[in-house]
Amino acid sequence: MKIILRLGVVIITLLIATSVLLRVPAVQDMMTSREIARRMSSISNDLFVDDALRAVLCGSAAPMPVAGRAAACVMVIAGGKFYIVDTGNRSNNNLALWRIPAKNVGAVLLTHFHSDHIGDLGEFNMMTWAQGRPSPLLVYGPKGVQQVVDGFSKAYALDSSYRTAHHGDAYLNPDKGRMIAKEVALNGSSATVLDDGSLKITMFAVDHAPISPAVGYRFDYKGRSVVVSGDTIKTAPVMRFSKDADVLFHESLAPHMVKQMEATAHATKNGQLEKIMFDIQDYHSSPIEAAEIANKANVKELVLYHLVPTPPNRIAEWVFMRGVNAVRANGVLLGVDGLTISLPIGSTEVVHGNMNDR
Ligand SMILES: [Zn+2]
Ligand SMILES: [Zn+2]
Structure with missing residues (x-):
């Protein structure tokens, strides 16, 4: 009994001492500086060191807001560089938190x-420029990309001029802060965006009607491959361009859940939402359709992303994935922000991780 009492006194004394110490400015400064150093150190340099094709899901959601997830964004890393397929809203926050090096x-x-x-x-564009990106940002896309790049550039022109004036040309050189639109014309149903002998990026047309043009991308790097579908219904080109891919990131809308949302909007007399929930059902793929495409294309691993609606909990995930297991029991993942897939060169290995666990 005496020992327990003594132990209690020691613990309480320690707690009081800690609480007093944490209020001392010198101790607070020491802790702050240690935390700043930790947050400013890179946690993602290793992604660029070994020779592998990698994909990181920088946005698994779609327009409907959901805490902790960004809209469509897939980062593909190969040959020491990273490529961002779609910069959905909030995706920049993920990339910044993961401290992806702008020089790459x-x-x-x-x-x-x-x-x-x-x-x-x-x-x-602004973030990577401020971090010292060595050259203007190339933005590839189908017809219309010039208009989008011009619009963003115009909207950010004042901010860019403030920053150059404040920090100086040597640090924020306006030329390096530019975006350059690279419109890619499809040659039939596809086009080569880049081919440096090791990495080949192919753009292919998908069917997101009435939205046109709409495309997906395939990355081939030293025998490994990653495909990103973009927004599309179940369509033959995705199947063709995903042939034997290691990983396919395929968009997904669960029609049975969206129908429920439509019914709720109807019951609550929200005509605007009811109309939108009805309309969006005709230009996306269901999880089952995405699984069928992955099977036919002999894809090793399917990752569902651009989740409509994004399941907020485990039960909603089960509802979202209903019926998928019967079509494809293995090799299918429901995407979450931060999901990392590494494909080492010279092997058939598929290694999983998550940037948010680092
Ligand atoms: Zn979308
Ligand atoms: Zn879309």
């Missing part, structure tokens, strides 16, 4: 121009 920017590749795919383009 390859390019942005846009699939189409719905706001949930382009919302953070201006922020991404």
Whole structure:
């Protein structure tokens, strides 16, 4: 009994001492400086060191807001550079939190121009420029990309001029802060965006009618491959261009859940939402359709992203994935922000991780 009492006194004394110490400015400064150093150190340099093709899901959601998730964004890393397929709103926040080094920017590749795919383009350009990006940002996309780039550039022109005036040309050189639109014309149903002998990026047309043009991208790097569908119904080109891919990121809308949302909007007399919930059902793929495409294309791993609606909990995930297991029991993941897939060169390995666990 005496020992317990003594132990209690020691613990209480320690707690009081700690609480007093934490209020001492010198102790607070020491802790703050340690935390700043931790937050300013890179946690993602290793993504660029070994030779692998990597994909990181920088946005798994769609226009409907959900805490902790950004709209459409897939980062592909190859040959020491990273490529961002779609800069959905809030995706820049993920990339900044993961401290992806701006010196390694390859390019942005846009699939189409719905706001949930382009919302953070201006922020991404500004952030990487401020971090010392060595050259202007290349933004590839189908016809219309010039208009989008011009619009963001105009909206950010004042801010860019403030920053150059404040920090000086040597640090924020206006030329390096530019975005350059690279419109890619499809040659039939596809076009080569880049081919440097190791990395080949192919753009292919998808069917997101009435939205046109809309495209997806395939990345081939030293025998490994990643495909990003963009927004599309179940369509043959995605199947064709995903042939034997290691990983397919495929968009997904759960019609049975969206129908429920439509019914609720109807019951609560929200005509605007009811109309939108009805209309969006005809230009996306269901999780089951995405699984069927992955099977037919002999894809090793399917990641569902651009989740409509984004499941907020485990039960909603089960509802979202209803029926998928019967079509594809293995090799399918419901995407979450931060999901990292590494494909080491010279192997068939698929390694999973999450940037948010670092
Ligand atoms: Zn879309
Ligand atoms: Zn979309």
